[in-house]
Amino acid sequence: MTVLPGFLCDEMLGRLCRYLRAAGYDALLANGGRSDAELLRQCREEGRYFLTQDHLAQEHKAARGVALLLPQGDLDRLAAALGAHFRLDWLSHAFTRCLEDNTPLVAADAAALARAPADALRPDEPLCHCPACGRVYWRGSHYKRMRAKLEAWQSAKREASAPPVTAV
């Protein structure tokens, strides 16, 4: 099994972080107040890439080999840049992590099933739940919206000309 890259997104990249989790990538979001130095150290210790759009981050010595400068632009542009840089697979591991806290999901147990709304219970679609926060995940409208975006990113990968990601 190949090891998937892990990420720490700076606090401005909340939506990208959520979509990385939706695609099954290990992605943390920096919460405010932590210095770039601290975040970079955590990345080194945990083998993560630090994703940022902030040029200042690259002035740190500790940023070398860890920080990646993403282009400016909307979510689709960020996804195209990152997807091309890491050859991300947006679909193969999709919906295997909690969108809120990044924890790998497990098959829903009886207690989790009891919390799910009746219209989420379909015999052909197994539900998952997050062992950390207890959220139950099912294939509702929210899932379908996110899934459509991941599919669009996956098929856009075949087109060339993604905006560049700058390694520091």
Ligand SMILES: [Zn+2]
């Ligand atoms: Zn959770």
